[in-house]
Amino acid sequence: MVESELSLSVGQAFVAPERRRHRSSMSVRIPDGPLLRVKGASAVISDSTSRNAIAKQAGDISVRGFLADYFSTPDHWDVKMSATRVLRALNGWCHSQSDHIREGSYMSSLSAMVFLGREAHLFHMGDTLVFRLRGAEFEQLSRDHVTDLGGYRYPSRALGLDVSIDIDYMSMPLKQGDIFLFTTQAVRGTLMPSDYVQLIRQDASDLNAACERLASTAQARAQERGYGGEQFCFQLVRIDQLPEEESDQPGKLYGDLPVPPELSPGDRLDGLEVQEVLSRTAQSRVYRVRDMYSEREMVMKAPSPELSSRNAYLEHFLLQQWVVERVNSPFVAKVMESSRPRRHLYYLMGYVEGERLSDWARRHPQASLAQRLDIARQLGKAVQALHRRDLLHQQIHPDNILIDSHGQVVLADFSACRLREGDGHKRSRELARQLGLTEHSAPEYALDDDVGRRSDQYALASTVYWLLTGQLPYDLPPHQLRSHTDLEKLVYHSARTLNPEVSVALDDALRRALDPQRALRFRRLSEFLYALRDPQGQVRSHNNPRLLREPANFWQGVAGVLLLLLVLSWLLR
Template identity: 60%
Template sequence: MSRKKDASDVQSGLSLSFGHAFVAPDQRRHRSSMAVQIPDNPRQLEIKGACAIIADSTWRNAIARQAGDISVRGFLADYYSTPDHWDIKTSATRVLRALNGWCYSQSRYVQGGSYISSLSAIIFRGRESFLFHMGDTLVFRLRGAEFEQISRDHVTDLGGYRYPSRALGMDNNVDIDHMNLSLKTGDVFLFTSQAVRGTLTPTDYMHAIRQQASDLDGACERLAGIARERAGARGYGAEAFCFQLVRVDSLPAQDMGPPVQLPGQLPIPAELEIGDRIDGLLIESIISRTARAHVYGVRDEASLRRMVMKTPSPALSSRNPYLEHFLLQQWIGERVRSSFVVRIVAPPRPRRHLYYLMRPIEGQPLDHWLEQHPEACIEQRLDIARQLARAVHALHRRDILHQAIRPENIMIDQHEQVVLIDFGACARRLDDDNNAALALARDAGLGMHSAPEYALGLGVSRRSDQYSLASTIYWLLTGAMPYDMAPDMLEDEQGLSLLTYRRARDINPQVPAILDNALQRALSPCRALRFRRLSELIHALRHAMTFADADEEDESSPLPEKTLDAPSRHKALRLWQGIAATLLLSLVAVMLIK
C-alpha cells in the first residue's frame, strides 16, 4: 500500500512530495518500516522540520517487524516532543540514544530475537537537510544527472554474509553518523534496505524515478517490481524489498531569515515592580526573588485573568546554563498533564520577553498548612500523601525527575487539593547521564528530604525521588524524620550504615503497618534496595486507609504455627519417609547405569 502527500498546503516555503512501496512474500515476516511525517502545525514545521525515516532489522530476527516499527514510531514521537529550544542535532541524537538504550535493555527479555535495527532518518527544514544514520540501510540522492549514496554502510563480512556492525539496540552505546546537506529544488531522496543491493543499478533507479516523476508511489512500485523480478531470476525471491522516495518541490526564499523567534532568543525582562506592565500583563504582586529567578503575580489587562509569571533573574547573562534549564522548565510544565502538578498556561499574546506563565494556586505550602491544622486526622494526611504520590508519578511517566520534593514545594488549596510546584531542579531522564541532574539538584539546594546519593555524589534516578516522597510522607504522618542523622550531612558511603530507620508506628501508632513497612523500604539508604517502581509505594498508600483504624500486626512478624494432632503428625512423617526412600532408590539406579 503506497501513499503520497504534498506539504505545500502546510508551509508556503518548503514543499515535499513522497511515496513508498513494500514488497514481501510473507507480510507477517516483513522486517522493514518506513514513514514520512510533516507536522500540520506550521510553527512545529518551521522549528522541527519534516522527517523521513526507514528502519530495517535482520532476517534472522524473530521480532524483526516489531523492531523496525518501534524504531520508526519511537523516533517520530519523541523527536517532535523535544523542547523547541533544542537544535535539530541535539534533539535527534538524544532521542536516538534514549531509544537505543531502551531497545538494548528490552532485548534481554526476548528469546529468538532482539530489538536491533538499522536506521536512517533525514530531517528537512528550510533550505537544509540533516541525515542521521546507523547500520546498513541505504539512502541515495538524485540531483540532476548525479545519483549518489549519501549514507555509509556499517557492515561486517562473516562467512559470506554481511551483518550490521552498528545498529540501534546493538550495544548500550551507539555511534550515530550525522551529516548536513543543502537542498535544491528537484532533489530526490531514495530510502531502501540492504536487501536490494545487487538487484538494481543506478540507471534503473534514475529511469524509474524520471518515468514516474508525477507519481512517486508509482515510481516506488516500479522499482519494487523490477527488484522482485531480478531477485526471483537469481533464486532468492523470498527477500523483502521496500522503497521510499521524497522529492523537494520548492524551498523558502534565500533571504527569509529565521521564520520563528525561539524562546531562547527573547531578552530577559528587567526587574519588575508592582504596577509595571509587560506584554499586556500588569504586575500585581512580587511572590519571590532569588539569584536565579523572579516570580510575580500578574493580571491580563484584556481578560482580567490572574496568573503567575516566572522570569530569569536579570543578573544572568545570555550564556548562563541556567537559561537553557529555564526553557526546559516551561517544556515540562506544558507536557505534564496532571491536576496535582502546577499547570503552565499559554501567554495571551506573543511574548517579547523571556518568561512563562502558570495557573495561580489559592492555597499555602504544606508546612504552613500543618501549622494551622495540627489536629488533622490520619485520613486527611493519608489523602494528601496519596495526591502527592500521584503528582510525582505523573512526572515519572514523562521521564522527568523533580529532585526537590519537600513541604515548601507542595501547595494545599482551600479544597485540600495537592499541587506540586517548582520545576527549578527538574531533569529529564532522556539525558545521556545523570551527572547533569545531580549538579542541577545540588545547585538548587539540598534539604533534609533529599536522598543520601545527592550528598555523596552517587547516581540519581527515579528512586531518588521515591526517597524524597517517602521522607515527606513520613514527616507528614509523624512530624519527625526517619533517621537521627540527616542524609545531606553524610560525608562518605560508610555513613549509610549509621542510618537506622525509626518505625513510624513508634511515633504515631495510627500509621498502618502496611504503610510503615512500605516507607521503610522506600527510605532505604541504599538506592538499589528501594522499590523498583513508584507504583508499589502508591499501592501501599491506597490500601493504608483500609487499615488506618485497625490494630494491624507488623507484617514482618512470623505467622502463627498450625498445631497438628498425633495421627496427622504420624501421616506426615510416613509421607516424607516414602519420598526420601524414592529419591534414594532413583539415585542408586542412576549410579548403576553409569
C-alpha cells in the same frame, strides 16, 4: 512579494500482505507556517530486528515519537541539539521497556532527516538506508552498522540496543530537484544503482508511482532469486522549492529574548498583568499573572534578572518548558500559551488555586491517615508520569507540591528536572547541587554518587514519611553528609513510633524506599506505590518483602505448625 518557503513532495509504498505485520515504519511531517521556518520538515524510517508484535510496536513508536517530540523542542535549540535530545530520550525509553518483556525487544534501526532552510540534517543508527539522487548521481548517505553472527547480519548500533546511543550525524546543502530515498536492508541484493535511477526517473512527477515501481521490481527480483519479498518499503522525498535566501536561524530568536526586569503587582509585560509575586530566588522569579485579553490567570516563571548573562543557566531554563510539555498528567503542572507573542524570556503554566503541601499540613494537623495516603498516592502518580518520559525531578519536597481546593495534588517547579542520561546522571546531580539540596534529597547527591529514578523514590518516600509523621526519617539530614562513612550514622526511625496508625507493612515499605544505599531501594517505583495502596499489609505472600528476605524462617514456621497439628491429631485419637 511573498518570500518563498521550503516545499517538498512525498511518495511511499509497502510490500506486505498486511500492513500491520510489517516490521518497518516510515513517515514524513511537513508543518505549516512558522513551525516549518523554525523546525523544518522531517522524514523518518525505522526497521525492527524481528517480526513479532513487539518489534512492530518498537518501529512505530520510534517514528511517531521522533516526529512528535522533535517539533515540540524549544525554538532556540538548533536541529542537531533538538534531534539528538529526542533520540536519546527515545533510546532510553525503548531500552527500559525491553527489560519488561520476555520475547522480542524494543530495538530498531532508525534514520531521520530534517530539512530546514537550504540544508538537510541526517541522524542515523543501525542499518536502515538513505540515498540521494541528484541528477544522474545516486549516492548512499547512511552507513551500515551491522555485525555478522552465524551467517546473519544484525544491527550493531540501534535504538534501544543499549542504555546510551551513538548517533551518526551529517548535514548537507540542498538543491532544488534533489530526491531522497529511504528504505531498509531487505532491498539488498535486489536493485542496482542504475535500477533506482531508471525507476525513479521514469516518471519523477508521481513519487507514489515511483515507489510502487521500486517495490514491485524488488519483489520480483527477490522471488527470482528464491527468497521472500514481503518486507520491502520505500519512501521518496523531493525538494520542489528552496527559500530564496537563507535567513538567520529563527530558532535562536526565542533564546535571544531579554530577561524580564523585576516585576511587582500591577506591572504589565506582553499583555500580562502581575497579580502577585509568588517566589523570588537567586535563579528565578515566579509571578501570578492575568492575561488581559483572555482574562485567564496563569503562573509566569522567568530567570532572575541578575542571571541574564549566565547562558548555561538560561539554556536549562528554556529546557524546563519542554520538560513540562512532554508530560501529560493531571498531577503535573501544565504549560500554557499566551494570547500574544512573547517579547521577553519566560514561560507560562496553569495557575492552581490552592496551597503548598507544607501549608496544608500546618492547617490540617488532625487529617486522617487515609487523607494523607491519598495525597501520597497522587504525588507518586506525578513522579511516575515524569519517569515514563525518562525525566528526573530531583526537587521533590513539600514546598514544590500544590494541593487545590478539591484535594488534587499538582507537582510543580521543574528547575532541576533533566532527561535521563548515560553518564550516571552526572550533569543532573551537578544541576541539583547548584540549585541547592534539601532535607529530602537522597544521600547520593551529597556524596557525588550516581543518581537515578531511585533518587526520586527516596525524595518521594521522605516527603511521604514527613506527611505521615511530621518528622524526618534520620537525625542527620542526608544532604549534610560529608563522606560514605557518614552513611553509618543514618539510623532509620520507625514511622510507627511517631504515628501508631502506620501499619507494619507501610513502615517496612518506607524503610526500604529510604535506604541510604540506592541499590537497596525498590527496583521500581510501582512497588513502593503498591504499599501505599495497601497500607494494612493485606498483600499476597509472594509480594511480602519480609518473606522474600527470610524464606527459610517462614518455611521453618510452617513446618513447625504442621508438626504440632500432627502431634495433636495423634494424641486425640
